[in-house]
Amino acid sequence: MSVEAWGQIRSNPKFQTFVKKRNRYSIIMSILVIFAYFGFILLIAFDKAFLAQQIVPGGVMSLGIPLGVGVILFTIVLTWIYVRRANTEFDAEAEAILEESTK
Amino acid sequence: MNPVVTTLIAVVAIALIGFFGTAFGAGPDTGQTQQQATNWTAISMFAGFVLVTLGITKWAAARTRSVADFYTAGGGITGFQNGLAIAGDYMSAASFLGISGLVFANGFDGLIFSIGWLVGWPVLTFLMAERLRNLGKFTFADVASYRFAQTPLRSFAATGTLVVVAFYMIAQMVGAGQLIKILFGLEYIYAVILVGVIMMMYVLFGGMTATTWVQIIKAVLLLGGATFMAIMVLLQFGFSPEALFAKAVEVKTGLAAATGKSAEEAAKAGASIMAPGGLINDPISAISVGMALMFGTAGLPHILMRFFTVPTAKEARKSVAWATTWIGYFYILTFIIGFGAIVNLIPNPGEYFVNGDLAKGLNGGGNMAAVHLANAVGGNVFLGFISAVAFATILAVVAGLTLSGASAVSHDLYASVWRHGNVDSDTELRVSKITTVALGIIAVLLGILFEKQNVAFMVMLAFTIAASANFPVLFMSVLWKNCTTTGAVVGGTVGLVMSVVLTVLSPGVWEATLGNPKGSAWFPYSTPAVFSITSAFVVIWIVSLLDRSARAQKERALYPDQMTRSETGVGAAEASAH
Numbered sequence: 001m002s003v004e005a006w007g008q009i010r011s012n013p014k015f016q017t018f019v020k021k022r023n024r025y026s027i028i029m030s031i032l033v034i035f036a037y038f039g040f041i042l043l044i045a046f047d048k049a050f051l052a053q054q055i056v057p058g059g060v061m062s063l064g065i066p067l068g069v070g071v072i073l074f075t076i077v078l079t080w081i082y083v084r085r086a087n088t089e090f091d092a093e094a095e096a097i098l099e100e101s102t103k
Numbered sequence: 104m105n106p107v108v109t110t111l112i113a114v115v116a117i118a119l120i121g122f123f124g125t126a127f128g129a130g131p132d133t134g135q136t137q138q139q140a141t142n143w144t145a146i147s148m149f150a151g152f153v154l155v156t157l158g159i160t161k162w163a164a165a166r167t168r169s170v171a172d173f174y175t176a177g178g179g180i181t182g183f184q185n186g187l188a189i190a191g192d193y194m195s196a197a198s199f200l201g202i203s204g205l206v207f208a209n210g211f212d213g214l215i216f217s218i219g220w221l222v223g224w225p226v227l228t229f230l231m232a233e234r235l236r237n238l239g240k241f242t243f244a245d246v247a248s249y250r251f252a253q254t255p256l257r258s259f260a261a262t263g264t265l266v267v268v269a270f271y272m273i274a275q276m277v278g279a280g281q282l283i284k285i286l287f288g289l290e291y292i293y294a295v296i297l298v299g300v301i302m303m304m305y306v307l308f309g310g311m312t313a314t315t316w317v318q319i320i321k322a323v324l325l326l327g328g329a330t331f332m333a334i335m336v337l338l339q340f341g342f343s344p345e346a347l348f349a350k351a352v353e354v355k356t357g358l359a360a361a362t363g364k365s366a367e368e369a370a371k372a373g374a375s376i377m378a379p380g381g382l383i384n385d386p387i388s389a390i391s392v393g394m395a396l397m398f399g400t401a402g403l404p405h406i407l408m409r410f411f412t413v414p415t416a417k418e419a420r421k422s423v424a425w426a427t428t429w430i431g432y433f434y435i436l437t438f439i440i441g442f443g444a445i446v447n448l449i450p451n452p453g454e455y456f457v458n459g460d461l462a463k464g465l466n467g468g469g470n471m472a473a474v475h476l477a478n479a480v481g482g483n484v485f486l487g488f489i490s491a492v493a494f495a496t497i498l499a500v501v502a503g504l505t506l507s508g509a510s511a512v513s514h515d516l517y518a519s520v521w522r523h524g525n526v527d528s529d530t531e532l533r534v535s536k537i538t539t540v541a542l543g544i545i546a547v548l549l550g551i552l553f554e555k556q557n558v559a560f561m562v563m564l565a566f567t568i569a570a571s572a573n574f575p576v577l578f579m580s581v582l583w584k585n586c587t588t589t590g591a592v593v594g595g596t597v598g599l600v601m602s603v604v605l606t607v608l609s610p611g612v613w614e615a616t617l618g619n620p621k622g623s624a625w626f627p628y629s630t631p632a633v634f635s636i637t638s639a640f641v642v643i644w645i646v647s648l649l650d651r652s653a654r655a656q657k658e659r660a661l662y663p664d665q666m667t668r669s670e671t672g673v674g675a676a677e678a679s680a681h
Contacts, residue, residue: 045386052378
């Protein structure tokens with residue numbers, strides 16, 4: 001059943017557009033995470049003083065701590081944004097295409 | 104009764120007799136420097152954990168009839184449950200005790216590792232989670248070998264799995280042995296045997312169902328305990344992080360001044376915990392460590408295996424989102440716990456430091472910061488709780504590792520390579536159970552063999568191999584249409600060999616572990632990941648492009664079907680048989 005169904009799905013132009021759209025979204029999201037993380041790592045490697053500076057003059061909190069915790073929160077939030085969109089919008093779209101293609 | 108069951112019960116009985124035998128015999132001063140007084144609170148809490156989890160194993164055993172039940176809990180775990188279980192697999196004792204210890208010693212630098220360990224998750228979610236679920240059945244080799252020649256690819260994937268499992272396992276077993284001396288006041292050997300036997304019971308009888316529930320329970324206990332500690336620390340400072348950090352800087356400054364530093368130097372040392380320090384010096388090591396942590400996550404076999412325990416791609420995505428949330432939350436907690444340890448432990452050297460001397464370090468070593476803090480904020484009962492949870496953590500992680508090692512042997516090597524898939528569920532199940540026992544025994548032997556070795560580099564090595572061998576092969580086979588069997592196997596092997604060889608030649612192993620003179624290491628960076636990952640990808644690419652064989656043509660022609668299934672899940676439903 002599968003082999004035949006795969007051919008039918010693939011020949012639906014909507015499927016091709018859908019896969020391209022979803023993959024583009026995945027790649028953009030991945031690049032965001034990689035940029036945030038390697039940006040942080042490169043700051044550590046090349047500009048420690050930037051991360052060491054105090055946020056409030058005279059305080060102890062350095063810029064590095066909220067930035068680091070920020071990367072953690074950013075990671076979590078981005079993951080949920082992706083999963084929410086994939087589980088609702090993309091899944092509904094995929095289902096509609098499957099139904100249309102295998103009729 | 105089944106002879107295997109009888110033998111195991113006998114082994115457990117002997118181990119327990121030995122365990123409690125020494126516990127009774129062990130006085131506060133047995134002459135061994137590391138061993139502490141027997142801690143009955145911790146031991147009884149741990150015994151409680153073992154009883155409950157063995158009860159669950161009994162329940163799970165009744166539901167573990169087929170190979171699908173054994174490897175993937177029949178695909179019946181929900182996304183939320185699986186998320187907790189993944190978090191449980193990932194929050195090892197190394198990340199709990201290791202990172203909080205690192206923060207205790209260096210402050211900010213601990214955060215670098217936490218973040219690295221976390222950022223692999225979204226990438227795994229965005230690029231792999233759904234495709235893994237749609238293409239796979241029991242192991243990541245199912246996914247990687249989908250359109251390729253089974254024998255070479257599965258042999259490679261099983262090797263990648265077993266090597267990663269072995270290094271990860273040695274680190275866990277040695278950690279268990281050292282922890283039990285400090286936490287329970289028992290001897291090294293009993294920890295190793297106890298972990299081996301109990302985890303064997305989970306895996307052997309309860310398969311993935313029991314292993315998953317053990318992970319879930321442990322994850323909840325660990326998250327609960329860490330949350331309590333972090334709240335107690337923040338409570339001391341009216342929930343002001345600024346006040347906590349200010350006090351930590353003050354304490355560290357005082358510590359530096361006490362060791363004879365000038366006021367200016369001491370202030371500098373105190374402030375250093377708020378900024379990146381000497382952990383990462385050269386940019387190449389920084390990027391390399393970053394890549395190993397980030398991509399290693401997407402190549403750890405015991406983590407990848409969890410994607411097959413959920414029924415749909417939707418649940419697979421949900422599980423990683425939950426896992427990312429819990430792990431991220433946990434790392435923020437360990438950061439607070441590390442700082443909490445600075446402000447609570449250093450002012451009380453008499454209680455927490457060797458001979459009360461700040462210069463001699465914490466009782467039981469730098470990794471004990473979180474454990475001592477448990478005592479400081481929650482008293483002896485909470486100390487017992489955290490000790491029991493730390494030990495339970497190792498037990499659960501070792502069970503997950505064993506299960507993934509067993510599936511690589513029985514599903515990839517035995518059923519697919521040796522029997523070419525002509526094997527019934529019962530036989531495969533029997534082989535995986537025999538493998539589980541064999542791996543359990545090997546784990547115990549490795550734990551004994553490596554007792555006196557420095558195994559600190561092994562978790563990092565496991566991540567480097569996972570990132571350089573398993574991840575590139577998985578990634579290219581799923582996402583690149585021109586990838587061929589030869590390309591994948593040759594490239595993956597290059598990644599594997601480079602990871603191991605260059606790690607051995609790096610300062611961390613060549614000098615610190617093998618004892619060669621300082622500066623003699625041939626490879627100057629902390630991990631070879633940046634070179635080994637890149638090489639693996641480049642070799643897969645070049646060899647695949649040069650591959651003009653008929654088999655390669657056939658494999659490329661199969662890509663569209665594979666892509667359609669990986670994108671839609673059509674044809675995947677039959678994968679989890681039930």
